Amino acid sequence: MRFRSFLVTLCVSLLLTGLLANSALAIPAFSRLYKTECSTCHVIFPERNEFGDAFEKNSFVWPGKLPAQSQVKPDMTPEQKKQAEAMYLSGLPEVLPVALMGQIESVYNSDSDPKLDLVAETELEMFAAGNFRQLAGFWGEYKLSSSSIGDVSVQFRHVANTPLNIKVGKFKPKLSLWKSNDRSSLKGFGHNSMVIGSNPFRISRRQGAVEINSVVTPRLFLAAGVADGTDGGNDDAQDTKEYYGHLSFRIGGIDFLGKEPEVDLDKDSIWDFLALTFGGFGYSGSDAAGNNDFYRAGLESEILYKRFKMRLSGTFGHDDDTDGLGNEAEARFYLAQAQYLVGSNLIPAFRFEYQDVDTDGITRRYIPSVTYAVLQNLRLALEYVHTEAPSATEKEAAFNIAFSF
């Protein structure tokens, strides 16, 4: 009964907030730099749209041929011109490319004590991103709430005038089509956190790595890299390096260079609004001692038609010796998520996950969610996760407020 009251209260709050809110512009780091809205790159942050995907692939340089030059303007005073020139020569972005993101989460779980935790989690994260005179893109994260460093990387663009980019740093290797936070729902995609036996490897695990990636043709993206490995779950590098590769291509929609598709304004076609993106990846690794050789492989697809988006994913894994006793293990993971954008700021979504790991058994998750952007930089999300695992069935609801500025 209390659970039902909690859900009703949250739904009413969400609805009222939605009815009372007006649209407005948001101002995170890229918005400040390019003086554009969050919705240029995001559906509802942090989920990216096609253009946001192209922007990231282009090392955080605005897609298209833009001049790399100082922002000296004729109406500037001599002092301002000198400053603008000095900033350019130093390679410094004119706007400090820093943003903050905060999150507050309430959780209700009938099996927990307490059942309702009004503020189960708070998080404050600082991130910096941009490019240095279009020669290199950079990304950095720091979680203020836990004093921990997240992804830190530099990507050298178009090395030696080739289409190749070289990315160096500590980051999540490019495997899945979607970044781990590239979703409107709260719960991360299950394939990102799936582990087999005692092998701590997860495909979204942050690692020291060197990656070569390239938009080979406007609709084909390739990435390959070598990673330090996870050395028993620690952040330390191991001698046995690990290797990965990713391939994705898109039919219809905006291409990977951010160019709109050709549209005949006199004739309707399904391709005016349909975009199909397909991806595949492979990761080959081994534990520090070289006893457990393992791989993960995945096939993914995304269907986007106007406001409707569907994601389908299959991830497969195999470990030679997952427990140190010579026992092999395999895993299969399937995901399907459908969502629909209502207006420009409301996304109801439903996800189903099926996970079959030899060492753990079969787990099914049913995850309905509703996400609402009060403003483009202020998001509310309500999600219910129903998990049927071999050990127990768990029901948990979460309400999350996220803001970025």
Add this chain to the structure above:
Amino acid sequence: MKKMALLVAALMLLAASAEAKFVVIGQGDATKFDVTSYPQKMQDAYKLMAVKCVKCHSLERAAIAIQTGIAPITGGIFDRGATRAYGIKMLRKPDSDMTKADVKVVVELLNYMLDEAAR
């Protein structure tokens, strides 16, 4: 005398045609265009533009792009080729509420404004 009158009339006509027709009024969210000297078709197109475009952004963006030939957000060239690309971008944008017919009308107006601003 007749020749003189013709010459004066020709000069007046030239002066009238050389008059800048691209006039921006106000700034920021209050930006508008003075289209009173535009052909009726373009005045009708402006009525559509004034409703559709401001749903997401002020007309100042269009004003800057047309006046400078540079799109204010991207810094890219804003010419006849770009107006069509922007039209398609807006057509495909969720919640833009623009149809292909709307896009054709607005693109034609933007091209007309580009020509006027270039005179």
